[in-house]
Amino acid sequence: MDDREFAQAIVAGDRDAFRLLVERESGPLVRACARILGDPDAAEDVAQECFVTAHKVIGSWRGEGSLHGWLLRIAVNRALRVVKAQRRLLPLEDESGEPLAIPGGSEPLTNVLMAERDRLVQEAVASLPDPYRETIVLRYFGELSIAEIASETGRPIGTVKTHLGRGLLRLRPALAEV
Amino acid sequence: MIPRAGGTDSQGLSADGLAVEAELQDYAARVAPTPSAAFMDRVMAAAERNPLPIAGRSPRVRASELVHAAGRRLGVALAQVAGGSSIPLRVRVQAGAMLVVVALLITAGAALATAGATTVVTWVAGPQAPAAGSRPSASPALNPNQPSDTSPRSDHPNGSNNPGNHGQPSQNPGNHGQPSQNPGNHGQPSQNPGNRPSDHPNASNNPGNGGGPTEGPKPTAAAHP
Numbered sequence: 001m002d003d004r005e006f007a008q009a010i011v012a013g014d015r016d017a018f019r020l021l022v023e024r025e026s027g028p029l030v031r032a033c034a035r036i037l038g039d040p041d042a043a044e045d046v047a048q049e050c051f052v053t054a055h056k057v058i059g060s061w062r063g064e065g066s067l068h069g070w071l072l073r074i075a076v077n078r079a080l081r082v083v084k085a086q087r088r089l090l091p092l093e094d095e096s097g098e099p100l101a102i103p104g105g106s107e108p109l110t111n112v113l114m115a116e117r118d119r120l121v122q123e124a125v126a127s128l129p130d131p132y133r134e135t136i137v138l139r140y141f142g143e144l145s146i147a148e149i150a151s152e153t154g155r156p157i158g159t160v161k162t163h164l165g166r167g168l169l170r171l172r173p174a175l176a177e178v
Numbered sequence: 179m180i181p182r183a184g185g186t187d188s189q190g191l192s193a194d195g196l197a198v199e200a201e202l203q204d205y206a207a208r209v210a211p212t213p214s215a216a217f218m219d220r221v222m223a224a225a226e227r228n229p230l231p232i233a234g235r236s237p238r239v240r241a242s243e244l245v246h247a248a249g250r251r252l253g254v255a256l257a258q259v260a261g262g263s264s265i266p267l268r269v270r271v272q273a274g275a276m277l278v279v280v281a282l283l284i285t286a287g288a289a290l291a292t293a294g295a296t297t298v299v300t301w302v303a304g305p306q307a308p309a310a311g312s313r314p315s316a317s318p319a320l321n322p323n324q325p326s327d328t329s330p331r332s333d334h335p336n337g338s339n340n341p342g343n344h345g346q347p348s349q350n351p352g353n354h355g356q357p358s359q360n361p362g363n364h365g366q367p368s369q370n371p372g373n374r375p376s377d378h379p380n381a382s383n384n385p386g387n388g389g390g391p392t393e394g395p396k397p398t399a400a401a402h403p
Contacts, residue, residue: 015222018222018225019218019222022218022221022222023218026213026217026218026221027212027213030211030212030213030217031206031209031210031211031212034209034210034211035205035206035209035210038209040211043211044213044214044217044220047213047217047221048217048220048221048224051221051224051225052221052224052225055225114208117205118205118208118209121201121202121205125202136202140199140202140203140205140206141206143206161190164191165190165191165192165195168191168194168195168198168199168202169192169194169195169198171198171202172194172195172197172198175198175201
């Protein structure tokens with residue numbers, strides 16, 4: 001079943017088609033959202049909202065590009081809005097006041113440094129201006145190729161390459177701190 | 179599948195760009211959770227709680243819903259017009275009479291407007307009506323007293339642009355170019371009584387006879403002093 005048949009079946013009310021779509025796309029969507037948010041649970045929440053939204057508006061999908069890219073773009077934009085709204089700080093204590101257990105056990109310092117670096121990557125990417133942010137996120141967090149990004153965003157491939165190169169250069173100072 | 183550094187899509191990137199790309203790819207490889215087992219059920223349950231909106235339904239279903247909605251609205255409107263049992267009969271009769279009066283007023287207004295328009299058209303078109311004896315002009319918008327190449331030429335040898343003169347230039351209608359201050363005589367003997375040359379030494383200085391004999395009634399001899 002191709003993307004158009006998926007969409008038509010879902011619009012017609014085929015529940016199994018929607019389930020198949022969720023099974024196929026849940027992994028990439030949750031991964032992309034987790035890389036943006038840094039929290040797997042929050043990533044699942046955002047991915048769930050994305051699927052519900054897609055279920056509502058899939059009739060408006062015009063068939064340009066892939067259904068995967070369309071869903072991924074919805075999820076990525078929603079996750080970026082969540083990041084912008086929250087701007088959460090990394091908690092050092094849980095609700096009871098006890099220090100958080102650091103995963104990794106034997107190498108706690110390494111894990112702390114790694115978590116700090118991950119947070120730095122998330123914040124640096126989230127603070128990029130558009131269209132660099134969207135291009136970087138779709139390419140490295142959403143795992144889309146440049147041709148797929150061009151197809152989804154409606155921009156020429158050369159423009160996407162330019163945005164990608166300039167976005168990477170803008171990230172360079174922030175990532176060089178660690 | 180996480181895109182690796184140095185691929186086709188990485189061509190053209192600077193060294194700094196490639197370094198940042200490698201950093202992002204390492205991050206993506208580290209942060210790659212899989213959905214939980216309950217994720218699928220949660221999504222399906224959430225989708226069930228949010229049925230498809232009208233825009234996402236099939237055209238047949240949408241058309242059926244629109245027809246039903248229109249029928250409901252029409253029924254409500256008719257019930258409101260009829261008034262139901264909540265509006266007294268006297269009020270409903272008054273409302274109906276008022277509607278009839280309004281309809282009559284609208285009809286009378288339309289009739290008056292039509293009559294007025296007809297009057298105005300008649301008044302405007304009246305001066306352009308062709309004179310008796312002249313041919314209708316092919317250019318009705320033109321003044322018949324002005325020369326027109328499109329109007330038919332007069333058959334009269336003395337053409338006149340004046341109606342009735344057949345294209346002959348003339349300031350005195352009916353004189354056909356003859357010098358006369360008395361219109362309508364055409365050089366013929368005057369029909370006007372009197373003023374014929376008098377035998378009296380003090381002949382009258384009243385113009386208009388052109389010296390021609392008159393066939394009018396014999397004038398009374400002037401008793402000019």
